[in-house]
Amino acid sequence: MRKKRQALLVNPWIYDFACYDLFAKPIGLLKIARLLHNLGLEIDFIDCLDRLHPEMLKFSPFQNLSGSGKYYYEVVEKPSIFKEIPRRYKRYGMPPRVFEDLLKKIKKPDIILVTSGMTYWYRGVFEIIEILKTRYPDIPIILGGIYATLYYKHALKHSGADFVFKGGDFKELLYLMGKILRRDFSCQKIDSYLFPFYELYPCNGYIALRTSSGCPFKCSYCGWYLLEATVHQRDPKEVCSEILYFHRRLKVKNFAFYDDALLYNPDKHIKIILKEILNYNVSLNFYTPNGLNACFLDEELAFLFKKANFIQPRLGLETASSRRQKITGGKVNLHTITQAVNFLKQAGYSSSEIGIYLLMGLPGQSFAEIKDSIYYAHSLKVRVYLEEYSPVPGTPEYQNAKLDENLNPLWHNNSVFPLYKGNYHRFQKLKDLNHKLNERLVRRRGGNV
Ligand code: B12
Ligand code: SF4
Structure with missing residues (x-):
């Protein structure tokens, strides 16, 4: 039997002055997860902004389990362009050490997909890609999402991803993935609407x-x-x-x-x-x-x-x-x-x-x-x-x-x-x-x- 292909999907952490989980979920990436699952790929999924992940509850155990809430954060040094700004700069979400520990527990992927949110959150995206590239230097990484779409050239030049994907055309994505994985997905029927794959979360508050x-x-x-x-x-x-x-x-x-x-x-x-x-x-x-x-x-x-x-x-x-x-x-x-x-x-x-x-x-x-x-x-x-x-x-x-x-x-x-x-x-x-x-x-x- 042919070995099942393994895909790793990651939603990066965020650097910002202020950030709150106001029902923020990477819907696009979760739809892609469902698509790949339906096509027979094995999925590993790490959402670095999952407040209710068992590893994150160790850091902030008093989470509001029902809906929106505060992210765990660590204060970091401000980028030099923000030196004059009288506010603290923070990394929200999973600390890198926890992310790296989670990577140790999963199988080596055949392909990695990373999403991106606001254009000004690109630093977290770059760090995730760097960690992944260090651990899996030979595994192709595709970067997509809002930043990748709105600031395509910037992402192409600076992100370190092997492929930057603009927009949300899943047929195009399957064509690209088919080329990378040497499989023909072109005949696959894509459901008109894919429910985001929320089952991948250990716990869902909303x-x-x-x-x-x-x-x-x-x-x-x-x-x-x-x-x-x-x-x-x-x-x-x-x-x-x-x-x-x-x-x-x-x-x-x-x-x-x-x-x-x-x-x-x-x-x-x-x-x-x-x-x-x-x-x-x-x-x-x-x-x-x-x-x-x-x-x-x-x-x-x-x-x-x-x-x-x-x-x-x-x-x-x-x-x-x-x-x-x-x-x-x-x-x-x-x-x-x-x-x-x-x-x-x-x-x-x-x-x-x-x-x-x-x-x-x-x-x-x-x-x-x-x-x-x-x-x-x-x-x-x-x-x-x-x-x-x-x-x-x-x-x-x-x-x-x-x-x-x-x-x-x-x-x-x-x-x-x-x-x-x-x-x-x-x-x-x-x-x-x-x-x-x-x-x-x-x-x-x-x-x-
Ligand atoms: C929901 C939403 C919110 C929510 C939740 C935000 C969040 N953090 O997730 C709330 C209401 C909190 C919010 C707030 C704000 N938002 Co808002 N928001 C959105 C909105 C409407 C939807 C985002 C979304 O999830 N889309 C749904 C999925 C299906 O799309 P997607 O994730 O992009 O995925 C598609 C593709 O990109 C692709 N894809 C995604 N990931 C990947 C990965 C790979 C590997 C590949 C190949 C493809 C791929 O597949 C999908 C197919 O359709 C967008 C507009 C939009 N149309 O997207 C604005 C948007 C992202 N928001 C925007 C802004 C400006 C804000 C605010 C700053 C507004 C303000 N002034 O306060 C705040 C910031 C708050 C914060 N710090 O988070 C801007 C972003 C601008 C920027 N510079 O990046 C947008 C684009 C709207 C706009 N005004 O133009 N927002
Ligand atoms: S164009 Fe943007 S701001 Fe205007 S109504 Fe539509 S989504 Fe809202």
């Missing part, structure tokens, strides 16, 4: 899922269309089966939707998914860490959210300036956001349960505009999440920012980008203001205003 790819909008600061050019919504029944499958198989109650466009085409998509789920006698929690699009939220949908147990729904406003709303893509306006908040309140959500995302630090955005946006969002009596702008290469806003062509992607980090222009303290003041207004909201009758 499941992150996508019900669609692409986005019907094209906001000037967002790189979504560079990653997924066409909009496709999955069959609602299939999404429902995925949720029920993981609930029954892995006993998971918490589900996080990754889609920004989750509410697009609501009558034919999200409403059907939720009505279908409500037909089953299951008690689940749903989370939307990405901002939802207010223009698709109507009264019926708000009630369905409440009934299906959507926890703390968050809406994307980004700015209260009507002018900037228009020039950045027109996905939302003040009327739609106010209406959406009202629908959620009528459905039974309290003020502090509803969240609005704002963006600060967009090129050309004045401090006065951000301040007005903070006051406007708080006037709706909701919790406001003030996010720092992170420049995404290839987007119109990246061009507007007039960044040096060879800017080190470490500067894309939303925690430091405002500093790039030397405005750290002014941004900090706005964050403090927002924090104070959020505290005030919670103090008022426990948020039930």
Whole structure:
């Protein structure tokens, strides 16, 4: 019998100033794991960001087992370009020694696949590749994921991977793998949608899922269309089966939707998914860490959210300036956001349960505009999440920012980008203001205003 081919799949650790596991799972890599498993390969999988891995629980034993939570971290020396920044730089996730110990326990792979997240997390990716190359010098490594796609040339030049894979075309990936492993995968049928292979985790606190790819909008600061050019919504029944499958198989109650466009085409998509789920006698929690699009939220949908147990729904406003709303893509306006908040309140959500995302630090955005946006969002009596702008290469806003062509992607980090222009303290003041207004909201009758 032919020996089964062994594939090792790795999600690297992260270097950042701040990082929190807000339902972050490497869905792309987990889909690839399922694909390769279906094709008969043996899979080894190491997620260096798995907070619930038995080896990680030894470091931080008091983990919140149910959902999002804090990563274990170690403070490291800052890269020299960040010397002036008054914050600690950390490596989040598995310490390298634990990763190397795990490698000792697995069979030698025939092929290695490494994923990558944000462009400014590339340092962790490079370190993982270096460790793997030292241990398995003759084994080909393919690097893919968001950084590899958005910053392809950088990854090609600096990552140390043997192959850098741009995008998410699995047929192309199988063609490449076929060449490397000297096997013909070309006749293989790829399932229209592969459930991410969450069974590979020793313990699952939550499941992150996508019900669609692409986005019907094209906001000037967002790189979504560079990653997924066409909009496709999955069959609602299939999404429902995925949720029920993981609930029954892995006993998971918490589900996080990754889609920004989750509410697009609501009558034919999200409403059907939720009505279908409500037909089953299951008690689940749903989370939307990405901002939802207010223009698709109507009264019926708000009630369905409440009934299906959507926890703390968050809406994307980004700015209260009507002018900037228009020039950045027109996905939302003040009327739609106010209406959406009202629908959620009528459905039974309290003020502090509803969240609005704002963006600060967009090129050309004045401090006065951000301040007005903070006051406007708080006037709706909701919790406001003030996010720092992170420049995404290839987007119109990246061009507007007039960044040096060879800017080190470490500067894309939303925690430091405002500093790039030397405005750290002014941004900090706005964050403090927002924090104070959020505290005030919670103090008022426990948020039930
Ligand atoms: C879910 C999500 C989040 C979640 C979870 C993030 C996380 N850490 O995982 C939350 C809400 C927390 C979040 C927050 C932020 N996010 Co976000 N987020 C996303 C989103 C919507 C989906 C990512 C994802 O999992 N996709 C699903 C899978 C299917 O795609 P994938 O992993 O890329 O995999 C595909 C391919 O790449 C390939 N592939 C993947 N791995 C591998 C490996 C190999 C070997 C191969 C061959 C192929 C391959 O296969 C897949 C096939 O489709 C993306 C947009 C997008 N469309 O991807 C933005 C995105 C990644 N986020 C972005 C940004 C800017 C942010 C924030 C900074 C926003 C802010 N200003 O606060 C914060 C940062 C928070 C943090 N520090 O993590 C940017 C990244 C920009 C950058 N410079 O890299 C993106 C691209 C969106 C955008 N605005 O343009 N985000
Ligand atoms: S609606 Fe959201 S996902 Fe779509 S382009 Fe705008 S910011 Fe990106």
